[in-house]
Amino acid sequence: MAQLQVRVRGEVLRVLTLSRQLSIGRTPDNGLPLRDPSVAIRHAEITAEVGALLLTDLTGGEGVTFVNGHRLSPNQPHRLEQGDEIQIGPFTLAFLADPSVTAEAARPAGRVDVQGELAARPARPPLPTFTAERPPHDGLALYTEFLPPFFQESEFLGRYLKIFEAMWEPLQRRQDSIELHFDPRVAPPQVLGWMAGWLGLPLDPHWPEGRQRAWMREAVTLYRWRGTRYGLSRALETVYGLTPVLREDTAQPHTLTVQLLDSPDGEDTASREAITQFIFTHAPAHVRVTVEFVEAPATAAPADPGLQPVEAPDTGPRA
Structure with a gap:
């Protein structure tokens, strides 16, 4: 087979x-x-x-x-x-098609389940957003083309129709491409917060615009995986560009250790407190979470001095 x-x-x-x-x-x-x-x-x-x-x-x-x-x-x-x-x-x-391997590779034995590989990725630059074009201010109004030839020669009528053209043409051109206003990849920045309200999404204005757009695009899919290890990993990758290592020890049930690289300098820099709070919000509700930060490019074991754990307060299960 x-x-x-x-x-x-x-x-x-x-x-x-x-x-x-x-x-x-x-x-x-x-x-x-x-x-x-x-x-x-x-x-x-x-x-x-x-x-x-x-x-x-x-x-x-x-x-x-x-x-x-x-x-x-x-x-x-x-x-x-x-x-x-x-x-x-x-x-x-x-x-x-004719394999010599007849069995699946066995998972390494041990009591600690480790998932993921530490990584930090910069945000992609946002795509150019859609902006409705405005009619030119020079010359007669375009609306004069719909009038009989006799009235098209009137300079006053051309200037008068220019008033209505300036109001209606941007709306008409926006309506012709209305779907672009509801695509989080190219929607005007002012629309992102409005769209987030539709979905009940937390949209931090301090996130770079590229991260906000990526979060809006992934949010509906991530709702299906909220409270799971995959959902937590993907949420961190989307918002902060950080791929975590998740550790679960069967000797300590209902505990989860999240290991992360420190955010690189630049526009993607986020405080450890903000990242930690984000993890507590999206982690499984029944587990106690410990967050550990590793100084880049170090990838040392958890016992390394570079690790700085931040533990969630023991307040019981989170809703």
Whole structure:
């Protein structure tokens, strides 16, 4: 039976046995979750046809999927052959139609479950926002074109119609592209807070504009994962550009340690108190959370002096 070997930087993470259908994406509800910001929520899909397995890119051009170094066209099935290597973000998926590996790679033994890899990413610059064009102030009004030729020659009538044109033309042009005003990627900055009120989202005005737009775009999807480890990790990546390492020790149930790099200098800089409060808000409600900050570029173990823990007050479960 065909298998799929998942590797990152040459290290084998797991080996999957392929069945009739396998979805590949960033969120845990996929058959193969690949937790990296460069992976789309629904990135690709492998389906079984008569005597073949087909790989289809589902990103619609917003993401990138390579097979043996060649980029796949969106929504165009590609037949997989023995030894094909699929590149999705930092992951390499090796297709083994006649595998020598017969079992999934075993998870390392131990009592501590560790998830994630420390990273800090700068915010992407926001796209140019949409602004309705205003009619030119020089010359006669455009509305004179709708009048009989005799009235088009009147200079006074042209100036008079210019008053109404200045009021109605921006509204008309905005109406022609109204969908751009409700797209968080390109909506005017003044509209972001209004849209956040619709969804009941906390939108901190101190966040850089790029972070605010990314948060608005991801928020509805993240509502499904609020209170989970994936939801917490993705929220931190979206708002602060920080990928955490999450640790759970079975010897201490209902505890979670969140390890983070300090925010880099620049417009993305956020105080530790703000990041800690954000974590407490989005962490699972039934656990006690400890936040540890590591001085970049250090990646030392928790016992390192560079770690500075901040513990949540023991006030019982949070609603």
